[in-house]
Amino acid sequence: MAKAIYIAGRGRVGAALVRHFGRQAVPCRVLKSGWEKRPPKRGYLFLAVPDAAVERICREVYPTTPKGLTLVHFAGGLSISRERTHLLHPFASMGPESEFGRLWCLWHGPADGGFERFLTAHHFHVIRRESMPGPGYHAAAVLAGNFPQYLFLAGLELLRREGFSDDESKRLLTQLVETSLLGAREGGVGTLTGPAARGDRAVMEREIAFLEKTAPRIAVLYRALSELIAQAVGHGEILD
Numbered sequence: 001m002a003k004a005i006y007i008a009g010r011g012r013v014g015a016a017l018v019r020h021f022g023r024q025a026v027p028c029r030v031l032k033s034g035w036e037k038r039p040p041k042r043g044y045l046f047l048a049v050p051d052a053a054v055e056r057i058c059r060e061v062y063p064t065t066p067k068g069l070t071l072v073h074f075a076g077g078l079s080i081s082r083e084r085t086h087l088l089h090p091f092a093s094m095g096p097e098s099e100f101g102r103l104w105c106l107w108h109g110p111a112d113g114g115f116e117r118f119l120t121a122h123h124f125h126v127i128r129r130e131s132m133p134g135p136g137y138h139a140a141a142v143l144a145g146n147f148p149q150y151l152f153l154a155g156l157e158l159l160r161r162e163g164f165s166d167d168e169s170k171r172l173l174t175q176l177v178e179t180s181l182l183g184a185r186e187g188g189v190g191t192l193t194g195p196a197a198r199g200d201r202a203v204m205e206r207e208i209a210f211l212e213k214t215a216p217r218i219a220v221l222y223r224a225l226s227e228l229i230a231q232a233v234g235h236g237e238i239l240d
């Protein structure tokens with residue numbers, strides 16, 4: 001008999017999970033607030049809740065649950081290794097368009113053939129890790145995913161202030177991000193472009209002077225990243 005599926009949290013990840021099971025016509029129950037006082041007894045409980053709530057639930061609620069309940073959380077920044085608890089970390093920025101069926105997730109948890117079959121049968125694509133990766137794992141996601149999101153929005157704002165329309169700005173910046181990413185993915189350090197990679201100091205200093213007046217904290221970031229890029233191009237190594 002199929003195990004029951006429960007979902008706590010209906011934010012970005014919880015909503016994507018509900019859509020994912022819904023598309024497959026797999027029944028799942030979204031838990032109402034206060035569920036922690038009477039947690040489910042058996043099946044799969046997906047914790048699509050903020051990381052602090054995951055930690056608390058694992059600390060306070062998990063010990064009260066029977067062995068028939070398997071917990072699944074998504075918090076790639078937490079290091080939790082225990083019985084009947086799995087990390088299923090989508091290495092993606094989740095939003096209303098996200099489809100679990102198209103994403104790679106990191107799966108860390110105890111060897112569990114039943115859970116592995118569940119993941120396959122429900123079209124989750126996983127990369128399995130026996131041991132939980134260190135802090136560098138989630139730091140990589142923040143560096144490569146979250147920071148570029150912020151910088152993209154900062155770029156949009158600068159173009160808007162230079163008189164470009166929203167549509168023009170998005171077209172230009174999306175093209176730039178896509179071509180930059182493709183280059184870096186295929187060619188590594190040698191594909192880095194821009195004034196810091198070329199050693200165009202006069203251009204850099206002019207842009208830093210402009211940013212110091214309009215967005216001083218971005219100016220600090222611009223200078224620091226430019227120094228890192230120049231060093232990487234000089235030595236052929238990304239990390240110092």
Ligand SMILES: NC(=O)c1ccc[n+]([C@@H]2O[C@H](COP(=O)([O-])OP(=O)(O)OC[C@H]3O[C@@H](n4cnc5c(N)ncnc54)[C@H](OP(=O)(O)O)[C@@H]3O)[C@@H](O)[C@H]2O)c1
Nearest residue numbers: 008009010011012013048049050051053074075092093094
């Ligand atoms: N978003 C991403 O791109 C992404 C990517 C990879 C992994 N993750 C991980 O996925 C998890 C969820 O992130 P998210 O982005 O989906 O967060 P989110 O959009 O902020 O949603 C969290 C939801 O959990 C609810 N909630 C809080 N405490 C709860 C509890 N005790 N029981 C039931 N519901 C509760 C919140 O409701 P209220 O607002 O009413 O409190 C909210 O609806 C986190 O562990 C995160 O690290 C997220």
